[in-house]
Amino acid sequence: MTLFTGLSAFPLTPADDEGQLKPELLQHFLERIVAAGADSIGLLGSTGGYAYLTPEARKRTLQAAVESVARRTPLIVGVGALTTEAAEDLARDAGKAGADGLLLAPMSYQPLTDEEVFRHFEAVAAAGGLPLCIYNNPGTTRFTFSPELIARLAGLPNVVAVKMPLAADGDHAGEMQRLRAMTPEGFAIGYSGDWGAKDALLAGGACWYSVAAGLLPDPALALTRAARNGDAAEAARIDAAFAPLWALFREVGSFRVMFAIAESLGFGGITPPRPILPLEPALRERVEAALSRLP
Template sequence: MTLFSGLSAFSITPTDTAGRVDTAALARLLERICTAGAHSIGLLGSTGGYAFLLREERRRAVAAAVESVEGRIPIIVGVGALRTDEAELLAQDASKAGATGLLLAPMSYTPLTEEEVFQHMSAVAKAGDLPLCIYNNPGTTRFVFSDDLIVRLAEVPNIAAIKMPLPADGDFRGKLGRLRARLPADFAIGYSGDWGAAGSLLAGGDAWYSVVAGLLPAEALALTHAAMAGDRAQAERLDQAFQPLWNLFKEFGSFRVMYAIAGILGLCQVDPPRPILPLRSDDVARVRVAVDHLRA
């Protein structure tokens, strides 16, 4: 496996109400990912609430993660920030702390142009001096990477992969084919959006950047192995077991649901950062049913 391939498990980042990272709880979550055998950890991604954390807390989280996993699994660290200079510093912090790779989304308040995103990505890739994955997350950033921009960025030193959203028409194979025809052979294309994991991997995607794997890594890994082996029947059977959870992800947003799952599994009792509110007790009960269904 290369760095940006296979199952990348994205953990929540447990914090107290003041936004201070609970490094002991984070280490417990990452240990589950290591033990399950995921191919990488996604730290401080959207699931990890990076946008809610101060630079010092992000630095503490990376240091704790590197110390906890002791080189057993690669760590890909999200370094998104509104300002380019801040993202450059975050990339340098992650590199110095021992991260294996970086993940960068073009955060913004003012809508960005393609040239602005190109220069932002190029600057951060240079500052971090680690393999970097473009985070194409229009649902959050409201910026959509064109194929032309992806091709241009693939020529920038250190930019080695892209994390794609699910195609609106569900045509993974067509989208992958069009991109691969224009990109270097070693440029990795993976997908987020957990309910599209089976389809993206069966179509030849390099990686599943998985929310649910942050807390249920063994179950997510079974789906990954089946799909990457081309076992459509098994992959679709396993994906069907996830469907109640996928439905809750779509209804409430996976971020809120993940915090509920952490409590249900007894891994940590923390609320999402405000202004995000925890799920109501009756909705948590629905999450519990979905988790029990999956694990059964």
């Protein structure tokens, strides 16, 4: 499965103070990603604030993205929702609009069981009819996929990849070896957590699902290419330039930092959805200093 490999760049979903999508700015973000040569775009992921958007806003975002990308770069669309029925509808919308793949996280107010998650994925994968990536993001969903559940889901039609959090013990190679032994050949195991992307890719990760690449696609792609080519020294050099930014991601959250990056790059006029607040001036200064170090 080549769709879920390489660098997948996750852009913000820019909106004005009234929460209305700014489609021209979204399309500008996407054009930068396409021009850089990223392998895919991850629309309406956590960086895209999907959990804060109405179904109508998500449809408008999807349409604006499809109009911009126009098959030039594969488009992976997040379809997570609180109910199975809503996620099924979003998956169908993505397919009809021309998306190439789906990303599904098990959102829920009530804690979910493994069986509930399995049936949720079974229904959404069938409704969408597109290649689907399991979104294992316990930091936001509070649900952690066991290797056994990932293997069971990998047996479903259309479920072809998983987006993993960084390995808690840092042993990405060992984790991937265990998962590959349990999943079908070609099942793509990729990682999020930008500060550990270098190590995950050097260990053989199929994809870096990158927050930073949504606004900084060129240096993120350089890091991806170096690591996937096995050039550990070059990957370490680029990763070291990113280090101050990674520190901010871990300290205050990448979602907040991305809005400050957008402001520093001259894309002002967008703010996080409330109750998330913009970074304080001292933190914005650190963001600007971090950006100045990037190649």
